[in-house]
Amino acid sequence: MAELLSAEEIIELKGQIAAVHEPRELIIEVLQAVQKSHGWVPDAGVKLAAELLGLSPLQVDEVATFYDKIYRSPVGRKVIHVCDSICCWTRGTELVYRHLQQVLGIVPGETTSDGCFTLLPTCCLGACDKSPAMRIGDRLYGELTVERVNTILADERQETEA
Numbered sequence: 001m002a003e004l005l006s007a008e009e010i011i012e013l014k015g016q017i018a019a020v021h022e023p024r025e026l027i028i029e030v031l032q033a034v035q036k037s038h039g040w041v042p043d044a045g046v047k048l049a050a051e052l053l054g055l056s057p058l059q060v061d062e063v064a065t066f067y068d069k070i071y072r073s074p075v076g077r078k079v080i081h082v083c084d085s086i087c088c089w090t091r092g093t094e095l096v097y098r099h100l101q102q103v104l105g106i107v108p109g110e111t112t113s114d115g116c117f118t119l120l121p122t123c124c125l126g127a128c129d130k131s132p133a134m135r136i137g138d139r140l141y142g143e144l145t146v147e148r149v150n151t152i153l154a155d156e157r158q159e160t161e162a
């Protein structure tokens, strides 16, 4: 397994951890650092985070498994988080979600065969006024329609091939 964090990243994180009163506050940050360098957080990443934070692996894993933006198994190069909360459901998420599954040929929790996209449900993205909504990486997309989803997927896929 490739190095989960570089020596520089570890020094940086240790500095941040030393500056807070309660290391638990930084569980997500440390896991995000592992995920950024590795793509997802394997057991060794949870163990490393626990060592850095002075916590048990179980304490770290409880947070990792609760927070749906931390991936505990391999994901595609881009993760599509489709909001499945109430506003989006009342405004057409079901149609969008079904369409995504159809065009990608996967069900929620799966990754496309080319490793490009993983499809996951998520709770409210805070864009209820633009529902139905989804997030891909740092980008939030709202007012989704089948046509708009097709354009977004094409653009996002092209980006991974560039």
Ligand code: FES
Pocket (backbone or CB within 6 Å): 083, 084, 085, 086, 087, 088, 089, 123, 124, 125, 126, 127, 128, 131, 132, 133
């Ligand atoms: S319910 Fe979907 S963004 Fe809030």
